[in-house]
Amino acid sequence: MIDTHAHIDTEAFAEDIDEVIARARAAGVEHIIIPAIEPNGYDNLIELVDKYDMLYFGIGVHPHSADKFDDNVEQRIRELAKHPKCVAIGEMGLDYYYNELSAADVQKRVFRRQIEIAKELGKPIIVHNRDSDEDLIEILKEYQDGNLKAVLHCFPESKELLEKAMDLGFNVSFTGNITFKKSEHKEVLELVPLDRFMIETDSPYMAPVPNRGKRNEPSFVKEIAKKISEVKNMNYENILEQSTKNAKSFFKIMMLVLGIALFTQTSYAQDDYRYNDEYIEEEADYEKAPYPKFIGIGGFAGTNTIVESQVFIEDSNVPDKNISYEGISSLGGTITFGGLADYLLLQVGYAYSKNTKVQETSPGSLPNIHQLIELSSLWIPNPHNKINVFGAIGPSYIMNSINGVDNSQIGLNAGVGFIFNVPIKGAGLLNFTAEWRLNFELSAIEREIEVQANPVVTTTIESKSFYSIPRLNLIFYPEF
Ligand SMILES: [Zn+2]
Structure with missing residues (x-):
């Protein structure tokens, strides 16, 4: 199984990341995708994905931090997108619930810009949405010309939003809140086509039942699959298999596993690099590639x-x-x-x-x-x-x-x-x-x-x- 959305590069995991990864492996998690939140965290994120084979990442700016997006940040996103383990642009999107963190017009501008970058680089996007369905769909629709691949993460209870997302050819991913007692996800889970959903923890938030209220971690992701299998009345193994297949195809993970195996033999992994300016200048060869x-x-x-x-x-x-x-x-x-x-x-x-x-x-x-x-x-x-x-x-x-x-x-x-x-x-x-x-x-x-x-x-x-x-x-x- 693949945890398609986990912020294990954050402070919450600073003390025991090795054990968290070990528990995820033991629970059968093959890969974890870490979406970036904001530029201050990029160095730490890259250090982490370089350390563990099973980790991949998305690079971008979360709507909470939309204020921090500028030309320099855009440049860093473009550089880091060339990293062989970068599978997406994001996390990006709109959040009108916490709209005091970044103004709506700034959020929209930064969201648009990141979609443009993703389309230019041919990468899928990881989309965050809270209380912003209408604007979100309007923007995504504007950019969907058949080439935009998007996942709406932490998908909410809205059947209308699901229909719109499906019409636009997007994927959705479900997280711990579908296991909560008061969850009204039943209809959405029943309706979502088998080839269009993924599972995630959104660690450290949203821990699923029976760990609700605790710090969330990737080893809990199986609870999401369990809940989906119950609601869809399908075999748990099938749900695991299907969600893994969807995630591998969405993030093109098979291609990367093969590519990285060959790539790390040669130029890439020899140096303990950071994506600072010096590194980029020194590694002029890498800059030119592909x-x-x-x-x-x-x-x-x-x-x-x-x-x-x-x-x-x-x-x-x-x-x-x-x-x-x-x-x-x-x-x-x-x-x-x-x-x-x-x-x-x-x-x-x-x-x-x-x-x-x-x-x-x-x-x-x-x-x-x-x-x-x-x-x-x-x-x-x-x-x-x-x-x-x-x-x-x-x-x-x-x-x-x-x-x-x-x-x-x-x-x-x-x-x-x-x-x-x-x-x-x-x-x-x-x-x-x-x-x-x-x-x-x-x-x-x-x-x-x-x-x-x-x-x-x-x-x-x-x-x-x-x-x-x-x-x-x-x-x-x-x-x-
Ligand atoms: Zn997130």
Whole structure:
């Protein structure tokens, strides 16, 4: 399970944070997400998330502290958002109950600005709301163009608000107050779709029954799942599983676990850093990352091993055969688009191979020509590093000319490789890519082959090939 909202970086946990984390682990909590409250707490927050693998954080300014938001704070938020364990912008929002802490117009302005930052950085937002439903929804609606991901945390009892949040495509998360005797959450809990809710403690506040009134902590988060399972009349395990799945997908945690595993091996975790100005200057490399990849043009060369499987359909006495041709040169080009996310590249590739080796076995035949058009997604778990690893997968369109007869096939391409990022000042980014790409034809075609030369005897076979191409690709991403 994941506690998606716990302020365990605060004073309330200063004395016994190690034990609190140990108890959370023992209770089955996999991850805890700590939303920042205000700039004075950022250093402590980062120190904590760097210390424990299971912690992630959101960075932002709580509406209570909206007064403290200025250009410098915005700059710090942008810097800290690059931290590999930053999963969201927030906590942010509106609080009209405590409106003496920050004026409503200041709260609204700071809320808007933080939504803009989150959208620009492609991060979800963690939203706080108290007695401000109307303004909150109005602002969120204004920014929802299909790209805003938000969770309304500590969700209240309002069915109307739930409907609006669902219409806008948002998630909600429930906390200890749903377990209170006077809670009127029943309807909201019944109505909330299974794929749209998460659970949280909001520690140190809102401790659920049976710990109501005590300091709250992440190990209590199971009580929230229990209550939801009771109201929805569903298995407790299912609720746990579903809320964990929702949280992992909302905060993109799977991707991060993989990324951090690779990332911490190299540049990031070596220093005991703080996000002060000195650190940022020293770590100029990190500042530049992720390497800017928008549109890249590339060319590659490699060797192609073609394996053709032949099934003799006319003459069932002949056993099936695999014929392989090795060391055929393969040349091509790629256009790569990196504008979607740091960890994802979309690539269109074209590869050309001319197989003259067929003429060694059947001298009268024409060389076989294979043209592969690959549409691939390249997934990079460590995009901030100088050397990236990646896995590629996507559909292919394969055009063959076999002994002068054309046919085309739908296929699948998959590969693995490394990217070396070499920035060129003022011009852009050069990528040396070493990869091994496979292409599989998905369906067989029928064709004639010669089984005897003199006199000529032919038979019909079903033929299907796969192509194994280790290759070096040079890609250039110009600076715009
Ligand atoms: Zn909070």
